[in-house]
Amino acid sequence: MWTRLKRLYHKMGSPKWFYEITTRWSKWFMAVGSILMLTGVVWGLAFAPADYLQGNSFRIIYIHVPASLLSQSAYIMMAVAGLVGLVWNMKMSFVVGKVIAPIGASLAILSLLTGAIWGKPTWGTWWVWDARLTSMLILLFLYFGVIAIYNAIENDEMANKAAAVLAIVGSINIPVIKYSVEWWNTLHQPATITLTKKPTMAPEMFIPLMLTILGFYCWFAVWVFARTRNEILFKERKTNWVKKLLQSGHKKTTGAQL
Amino acid sequence: MLMALLKRDLLLAFRNRGDLLNPLMFFMIVASLFPLAVSPDPELLGVIAAGVIWVGALLATLLSLDLMFKSDYEDGSLEQMLLMPQPAMLMVLVKVLVHWLVAGLPLAFIAPLLGLMLGLPNGGFMPLILSLLLATPILSLLGAIGAGLTVGLRKGGMLMPLLILPLYIPVLIFASGSVQAGVQGSDYLGHMAFLGAYLALTLVVAPVAAAAALRISLAR
Secondary structure, eight states: OHHHHHHHHHHHTSHHHHHHHHHHHHHHHHHHHHHHHHHHHHIIIIISOOBTTTBGGGGGHHHHHHHHHHHHHHHHHHHHHHHHHHHHOOHHHHHHHHHHHHHHHHHHHHHHHHHHHHHHHHHSSSOOOOHHHHHHHHHHHHHHHHHHHHHHOOSHHHHHHHHHHHHHHHHHHHHHHHHHHHHHOOOSOOOSOOSSSOOSSOHHHHHHHHHHHHHHHHHHHHHHHHHHHHHHHHHTTTSHHHHHHHHTOSSTTGGGGO | OHHHHHHHHHHHHHHTHHHHHHHHHHHHHHHHHHHHHTOOOHHHHHHHHHHHHHHHHHHHHHHHGGGTTHHHHHTTHHHHHHTSSSOHHHHHHHHHHHHIIIIIHHHHHHHHHHHHHTTOOGGGHHHHHHHHHHHHHHHHHHHHHHHHHHTTOTTHHHHHHHHHHHHHHHHHHHHHHHHHHHHTTSOOHHHHHHHHHHHHHHHHHHHHHHHHHHHHHTOO
């Protein structure tokens, strides 16, 4: 098991191998992700019972919670990718970190938007300076910082390393920011899901939520793979295997245009 | 060697006194804009004084961060400093100390004056000074990371706030929170304890990260 994982790690370090492996994986993630999303969304929107307090407006949870969760874990993934890149000088890891940044930022925006839409009927206002809204906003600002560094530094290698340092520093700060904001002000309902406690939601509401969360994760993987493969094609455009791949037609590589 | 560096940097800072005064003047101007923009009503000003002073302090620090490595980078001495036998993070720590002494500490002395002008209630002065003394080193430490990352860039000045300000948020929350607590006459030591803890954390993490940032910036 360990040696297989190690071999996989080394294979992932090579752009060509990474391209081929993720092309194969993407199909599976796409299929599983679609099934999970479809079931979860249809179940959640049409069949789950309405909330006894919030009525039907709670159903936006099936987009809001997965987007919030994922944008937070995406930041950690980005920091871990940066750390792997800095420590073992693994180029592919930097590329993955780079493509995660805009995806994570757009998920944070999605979370804020759906939160605002949810807040209007529930709290009667689009935006309140509540702890969890504010910390999501700050997370978005942290993403902006990382993206800005990629835009500002022209040298690719330098930009990757600088962004990695910033992402790592940011991820150390995330708990501090989170708790400081939490003590500062709180209105948001407590977290719907915690790993340590039993869900407080009814199972017929909770299971579709789990499905959409897993579906979001699968599609996130597809998205990251596709963007990484695009980066690889661009970076390696002068190598033989890319030339051959592009000449052999787009039949096999349709996934890369996603 | 580090003592020599400390002496040199302090001397350099003292010789360019204009650079030192600019952030301070900026601090005062920003703070005096608020009565003009919001209202001269002392009661209203008293409520927002803590926040105004602290936001001003953040911005003033941000303005002076460019001084930390820029001139040494331009004349090439920064590269030599990275080659010193001492670890680079100690060098960064010296730079941070100098920056705090010349740019952070003066803020703590001038802030009570601004507090008077803005009608800060009496209970707020003690926590204001204490929080500035305790938290301006954090600003310098975190700022060193941003300064290190942007030192080689022409457009670095615009980038720095974007990188650093989100990290300043916990400082802002607890520092102005302590002043509010003092104004209301309640206990502000809890806020101070948090600021102290954050200082301890940044003291450990920031020099390492800033040294790595400098290495990356100078690697071209």
